[in-house]
Amino acid sequence: MIESIVSGVRWLLAVTRTLAGICLLGSVAINFANIIGRYFFAVSIPWAEEIMLFLMVGCVFTGCCAVAWDGRQIRMDVVVSMLPAKVRDVLNLLSELVLIGTAACVTVFAWPVVSQLAAFDERSQAANFPLVIPQAMVPIGYSLMALLVAIRLLRRASGDGADAAHH
Numbered sequence: 001m002i003e004s005i006v007s008g009v010r011w012l013l014a015v016t017r018t019l020a021g022i023c024l025l026g027s028v029a030i031n032f033a034n035i036i037g038r039y040f041f042a043v044s045i046p047w048a049e050e051i052m053l054f055l056m057v058g059c060v061f062t063g064c065c066a067v068a069w070d071g072r073q074i075r076m077d078v079v080v081s082m083l084p085a086k087v088r089d090v091l092n093l094l095s096e097l098v099l100i101g102t103a104a105c106v107t108v109f110a111w112p113v114v115s116q117l118a119a120f121d122e123r124s125q126a127a128n129f130p131l132v133i134p135q136a137m138v139p140i141g142y143s144l145m146a147l148l149v150a151i152r153l154l155r156r157a158s159g160d161g162a163d164a165a166h167h
Contacts, residue, residue, distance in 0.1 A: 002158050005151055013066055016144070020063035027055040047127035054124075054134040061141025068145040069152060073099065096149050103146035110139040 034048040067073055080091050116122075117132040124131055 002155050006155065009069065009148060009151055012144070012148075013069060016062040016065040020059045020066075023055040023059035023062065027052045027059065030055070047124075047129075050124045050127045050129065054129060057134045058137050061137040064141050065144045065148055068099075069148045071096075071149075071152065073145075093153070096153055100146045100149055103142040103149075106142045107139040107146070110135070110142075114139060 030045070030048050030052050034045045038044040064073075075095060080088055083091070114132055114136045117130075117135055122131045123129060
């Protein structure tokens with residue numbers, strides 16, 4: 001059962017990594033085109049900054065899935081790393097549970113904003129781009145991150161013991 005879930009996780013990670021890469025490449029391409037236009041033709045792309053920002057938001061919130069699955073999110077663990085193994089394991093578990101809880105809270109609080117942006121068809125100023133898309137990346141990214149951490153914890157609890165970063 002767990003291995004079929006892990007297989008789905010692998011597929012999800014492939015999709016999110018691909019999306020993150022596409023967003024990053026798109027941002028770099030727009031920036032490059034804007035630089036060429038500005039310095040060689042004295043014309044810049046008026047919507048470039050907005051779209052690059054939205055692409056970076058997409059890159060971050062799709063890329064966070066791989067980070068969460070590998071357990072490589074930012075931690076303040078200098079002191080924790082010096083503690084005995086059992087205490088360290090308890091604090092690491094607590095840290096993972098706090099991450100899941102925080103991600104759930106962010107998701108719950110972000111959805112009303114996303115819903116309002118969709119209902120009112122709010123758009124960016126320069127690019128006339130629907131703001132619901134980059135704003136939806138926040139709760140989507142946090143939801144996926146919480147799900148992946150929960151699956152990783154369940155996998156560990158089931159006795160699989162395999163390190164998620166190596167699968």
